[in-house]
Amino acid sequence: MAKDLFTEIRVKYNTLSKNQKIVANYILENRDKCVRMTLNELGRECNLSETTIIRFINKLDYKSYQSFRLDMAQDLSRHDAADSPKGSEYQEIKSGDSAEEVKQKVISIASSAITDINNLIPVETVTEAAKLIESARKIMFFGAGGSGVVAMDVYHKFLRSGKNVIHEGNSHIALIHASQLTKDDLLILISHEGESKEVLECCRLAQEGKAKVLGITSYMNSDLAKMADLCIFSSTNDSAYYTEAMVSRLVQLVIMDMLFIIVNAREDDKALMAIEAANRATREMKVHNGYEEEA
Template structure:
């Protein structure tokens, strides 16, 4: 099956975060590979996405497949497979197969817990499946979160300028959580849950200020325009997203990648909340660590205030 060069080329044009960083992460750790590919899926072209979907669904099967067999499974050309492997940080398909085989050898056998929740599941089965999914999301987020990007975001947040955080819907709850945490350690900031509030604040930001956007897809117009305007004004920009090749990631100075999984009754934006909160906690703790004296005093003072406000 022959496909055009344009369709075969993986990755979204114009993304500042680029395939390279995510690909490098995949190449360094076989265990992180499927999580990385899952995050890249929405940004891949149709040909590359078919190959990537097979990797996510059954990495062991892909590892056992020759390039001709995978070509038939994915309904795409062998050259597309080679280009996709290179986009994921490997010199070619043989190296990708080796990484998948090594990853499969380290993983436990596939469990029924990985399947979606069904109407027939008992309450105990629902609990087990949700806990399993959330645990995997936390572990995969740990493999996706780039320490250098996190360190850059921490340095930006620790600056003395204004800090504005934006997120809509489920991501808005995450933005509010970060705002509350930072306020407790004496870092003034503002959280915006609607696009107009975020936009009117973003246009007033400049050098030394920071605009942080939380977006599962990285494609929400509610945060993209404020992000663009803040960047244009000279403010530092940080994005928390599940998709490292998204438009928001391309606009940001620092990209913090989470790894939420969709389940039957929880679409991607809802499923990403736990993993986004993990990223928020990492960011918060690193900020508190860097400003240890100030943060420790603020926590003592605010804790004492809350203790004194309790009844009995």
């Protein structure tokens, strides 16, 4: 898969220093201008030293500004050739933006984050995660903060497909469940920052019992990323109003949907039978409450 410079900037955004983020923001918002700028000119536009710019490109694994600018030009050309729709580029949400501007920018930020999954997550990682789910005797889902909504959603999906799954929103009870997992079980932890005490303690307890841990987080240098047996990273875009945690949840949902579909497509008949049984159960409940759909 070809490396995309602009995706790489967004993916590594949360590992950048404050000044490096200024450079990243400027490049993402002014791609056409930056591709023609010298190192000195980019530094002046950002009000930063050339040394800071060099440290920024080093963070993206470039040794020279020349190679960085060449890749930027090639990626910009490729995006133009693909006829990307107007507004698909990164745009910061600002105070005073009109409703239409906010609408377009939110769509742009969310779609960019989802598109970044292609470059961010190797197919080998997705395949390995699917195998962990398939081989697990029992799967526990736990999410911290807003990610708890994602954990609940994916728990519901796998429950309907007949998997032996558990989910607990109460952190104390979740810790008890985690402490009882064994080598045949899998714990899936979903956390934007990957630093929640409850998440890390669940990870530690599960691993004490030899259970495998799959982490879903945005931060490549987080404690969860370091502790988990396997980690899938969700891309982020930082904005004063549309926070990266909001984007992260969208990406987390897409990642978990990918894993759900991969696993159930392989199990085919068994999963379909379980889903149909779940549908019958909920359909009958709707009938009993007077919500039967018209034929």
